[in-house]
Amino acid sequence: MSAAYPFSAIVGLADLRLALVLNAVSPAVGGVLVRGEKGTAKSTMVRALASQLPEVAVVPGCRFSCEPVRPDEHCPDGPHDPAVGGVSRPARLVELPVGASEDRLAGSLDIERALTEGVKAYEPGLLAAAHRGVLYVDEVNLLHDHLVDLLLDAAAMGTSHVEREGVSVRHAARFLLVGTMNPEEGELRPQLLDRFGLTVEVAASREPRERAEVVRRRLAYEADPDGFAARWADEDAALAGRILAARKVLAEVRLPDAELERIARVCASFEVDGMRADLVTARTSIALAAWHGRTEVTAEDVRQAALLALPHRRRRNPFDAPGLDEALLDEALRDPEEPEPEPEPEGDGPDGGGEPPAGSDGSDGSERSDGADRSDGSDGSDGSAGQGSKPTEAAPSSAPGTEDAPVSGAPAGSDGGREQAAVAAAEPYRTRLFAVPGVGQGAAGRRSRARTASGRTTGAQVAAGRVTRLHVAATVRAAALHQKARGRTGAGLLLRRTDLREAVREGREGNLVLFVVDASGSMAARKRMQAVKGAVLSLLLDAYQRRDKVGLVTFRGAGASLALPPTSSVEIGAARLAALPTGGRTPVGAGLLRAHETLRVERLRDPLRRPLLVVVTDGRATGGRDALGESRRAARLLAAGGVASLVVDCESGPVRLGLAARLAGDLGGPVVTLDELAAEGLAGLVRDVRSVA
Structure with a gap:
C-alpha cells in the first residue's frame, strides 16, 4: 500500500490547515465542515490529518477502543480490568460512505441468533471504529436523513445506542467529525450544521505560480508515493510534535474574563441561536493560544476563533450561504470602553469632502445606490449580466393602473418580441404540502409516501435476508402454527428461520x-x-x-x-x-x-x-x-x-x-x-x- 499524501506538502489552504490542527490539539472544539468547489484538495488534506494525530492507548483486544485507565463500563467487550494495561496504536480515520446503511454506521444486532440461540451477538459499526479518532464524511450534505439523525445523537451524547426488539447494546462513540461538501449540490440540515465546531470555505488559487506548484507536487507524488512522503517526513514529524506539545499546554491556558465577555458580546451581536457558539469560540480560542505556545488567550485569538466558529451559526435566510462580515466582527470585538476609531480624513473638495465616485449617489460605498445593504460583502450582483443594481429597480416604473402591462410596452397578450430584463420575485410564502401519488421507494425525505427503513410500521413480510427490523407479533403468529409439530413441551417458543417476519415501514421520501x-x-x-x-x-x-x-x-x-x-x-x-x-x-x-x-x-x-x-x-x-x-x-x-x-x-x-x-x-x-x-x-x-x- 502506497504512502498517503503528506499533510505538510499541501499547498495553500491556510484556514483549513489551521482548523484541522486546532481540532487535533483540542478535540473538544467539535470538528470541521469544509465547504468548497470540487478539486480543491479537501479530501486529500483531511485524509492526511490522521498521520498528525497522537497515538491512543487502548485495551488489548477491545473492538471499541476503550481507554485502559478509564474503560467504558457499558463496553460490549467488557468488563475490562484496568490492571491489565494497554497498547498504543495510531488514531484512526474512518470514512462514512454517503450510501451506507444504518447498520453499517451504528452496528447491528443479530436478531436471528438472539431469538433462536439466545446469543447476544453484536457487530460494531463505523461509530465504534471512529471512537477516539476521526469520522470523515465526504459529501456530507448528501447524507441520508436517517444517518444524519444517528450522527446527531452520537455527537450529542458521545455514545451509540443500538436497540432491536428489546435487545440493546450501548458503547462510547466520541470522535472528531470532519465533513466536506460542495455547496452546489445542496446545503446541510441546520441541526447537523450546528454540530460542526468550525467551518472553512476553500477555493482553488488563482495565482499561476501556486497552481503550478500544486500540479508539480501532485505529479511527483504519483510518480513515487513512498519517496515523496519520505521527503516530507521531517516536516510532518515536526508538525506532529508541535501538536503534541500544544496538547500538553492546553490545560494551562487561561481565558481571562475580559476575553470571555468579548466572546459573549460577539456571539450576541450576530444573533446566534443557543450557547454552542459561545462554547466553541471559547474552546477554539484556548486551542489557538496553546498552538502558539501561550498560556493566556488574547483578543486576536478570539477574533480568529470567531472567524472559524460563527459563519455557519449566524442567523440567515435558507438561500444565503454561510459567511461573516469582518467589519461587523471588528465592531463587535471592540471593547465598549475603547474610544471610537478616528474617521478617515475627508477629501479636499469644495465642501470639505471628496467627490463621490462616478455612478454613485454620494454614499460611502457601504450601500448600493438603490439603498440595498452591501454589508455581506457581495458585489451587488444578483446574477443578471453583472448589473450593479436590481433589474427591477432599473426598469421603468409602471404608471398607476398599468402595473400589469408588459414591461416593454407591448400590448397585453402579445408575444413581446424584445427580451426584457429580469424582475425580482414577490415575497415567498409558506406552501402547503403536495405529494406524488402512490407509495415510492426513493431517498429519505419529507414529501411523498414511501417504503423506508424508518417510519411507522404498516405490515410484515417474510424476511428475505438478514433480519434487522423484526416484526415480533407476526413472527410469533407464524411460529405458533408449528409448535405442536415441533414437539414443544415447555413454556418457551420454538423458532425456526422460516418463522421470522420483517416489519414493513412507511415514511416519507424526497422527490x-x-x-x-x-x-x-x-x-x-x-x-x-x-x-x-x-x-x-x-x-x-x-x-x-x-x-x-x-x-x-x-x-x-x-x-x-x-x-x-x-x-x-x-x-x-x-x-x-x-x-x-x-x-x-x-x-x-x-x-x-x-x-x-x-x-x-x-x-x-x-x-x-x-x-x-x-x-x-x-x-x-x-x-x-x-x-x-x-x-x-x-x-x-x-x-x-x-x-x-x-x-x-x-x-x-x-x-x-x-x-x-x-x-x-x-x-x-x-x-x-x-x-x-x-x-x-x-x-x-x-x-x-x-x-x-
Whole structure:
C-alpha cells in the first residue's frame, strides 16, 4: 500500500490547515465542515490529518477502543480490568460512505441468533471504529436523513445506542467529525450544521505560480508515493510534535474574563441561536493560544476563533450561504470602553469632502445606490449580466393602473418580441404540502409516501435476508402454527428461520420537483412575472425543507433550455430564477419535450426518485404553424410516462381562453391559478395532486 499524501506538502489552504490542527490539539472544539468547489484538495488534506494525530492507548483486544485507565463500563467487550494495561496504536480515520446503511454506521444486532440461540451477538459499526479518532464524511450534505439523525445523537451524547426488539447494546462513540461538501449540490440540515465546531470555505488559487506548484507536487507524488512522503517526513514529524506539545499546554491556558465577555458580546451581536457558539469560540480560542505556545488567550485569538466558529451559526435566510462580515466582527470585538476609531480624513473638495465616485449617489460605498445593504460583502450582483443594481429597480416604473402591462410596452397578450430584463420575485410564502401519488421507494425525505427503513410500521413480510427490523407479533403468529409439530413441551417458543417476519415501514421520501417556467413575452407583465417568480421561489423553499432535488426548464423565443439540471442545491435554483429574463414567443411544446428528456435521463441515474412536474404558464402556445398541437402531444407523452404534474395558470385579464386548463387535462394533473396561489398558498394542491392516479 502506497504512502498517503503528506499533510505538510499541501499547498495553500491556510484556514483549513489551521482548523484541522486546532481540532487535533483540542478535540473538544467539535470538528470541521469544509465547504468548497470540487478539486480543491479537501479530501486529500483531511485524509492526511490522521498521520498528525497522537497515538491512543487502548485495551488489548477491545473492538471499541476503550481507554485502559478509564474503560467504558457499558463496553460490549467488557468488563475490562484496568490492571491489565494497554497498547498504543495510531488514531484512526474512518470514512462514512454517503450510501451506507444504518447498520453499517451504528452496528447491528443479530436478531436471528438472539431469538433462536439466545446469543447476544453484536457487530460494531463505523461509530465504534471512529471512537477516539476521526469520522470523515465526504459529501456530507448528501447524507441520508436517517444517518444524519444517528450522527446527531452520537455527537450529542458521545455514545451509540443500538436497540432491536428489546435487545440493546450501548458503547462510547466520541470522535472528531470532519465533513466536506460542495455547496452546489445542496446545503446541510441546520441541526447537523450546528454540530460542526468550525467551518472553512476553500477555493482553488488563482495565482499561476501556486497552481503550478500544486500540479508539480501532485505529479511527483504519483510518480513515487513512498519517496515523496519520505521527503516530507521531517516536516510532518515536526508538525506532529508541535501538536503534541500544544496538547500538553492546553490545560494551562487561561481565558481571562475580559476575553470571555468579548466572546459573549460577539456571539450576541450576530444573533446566534443557543450557547454552542459561545462554547466553541471559547474552546477554539484556548486551542489557538496553546498552538502558539501561550498560556493566556488574547483578543486576536478570539477574533480568529470567531472567524472559524460563527459563519455557519449566524442567523440567515435558507438561500444565503454561510459567511461573516469582518467589519461587523471588528465592531463587535471592540471593547465598549475603547474610544471610537478616528474617521478617515475627508477629501479636499469644495465642501470639505471628496467627490463621490462616478455612478454613485454620494454614499460611502457601504450601500448600493438603490439603498440595498452591501454589508455581506457581495458585489451587488444578483446574477443578471453583472448589473450593479436590481433589474427591477432599473426598469421603468409602471404608471398607476398599468402595473400589469408588459414591461416593454407591448400590448397585453402579445408575444413581446424584445427580451426584457429580469424582475425580482414577490415575497415567498409558506406552501402547503403536495405529494406524488402512490407509495415510492426513493431517498429519505419529507414529501411523498414511501417504503423506508424508518417510519411507522404498516405490515410484515417474510424476511428475505438478514433480519434487522423484526416484526415480533407476526413472527410469533407464524411460529405458533408449528409448535405442536415441533414437539414443544415447555413454556418457551420454538423458532425456526422460516418463522421470522420483517416489519414493513412507511415514511416519507424526497422527490425531483422539475419546474417548467414560461418566460415568453406573454408573461412579461411586470406584476404577473413577479407573482410567478414568487410562487416558484416559495416552492423552492418548500423543496429545500423537504429534501427534494430540483430542476428548472425555461422556454421562450425559439426553444427551451435546461436552466438548472436536477440538483439538491435549491440555492442555485433561486439564483437562476432571479436572473430569468422574459420575451419572445411561447414554445410550450419545446419546454415540455425538454422536461421529458430531462426526466428520462434522471430516471436512468436515480430510478427510485419519483418526479413531480410543475408547469408555470398561461398556456398560449406560439412559434409555429401547429404550436398548440405540439404542446398537447408533448403533454400526452409525459402523461403516458406516469409523470405526476400540476399546472399553474398565469393567464390574467377579463377574457381568458382556458388554455392552461386544457394543458393540465392533457398532462393528467390539476390546474391552479395565480390568484388561488396567492390567496391559499397552494392549499388545494394536496388533494388535487394525490387524486391523480
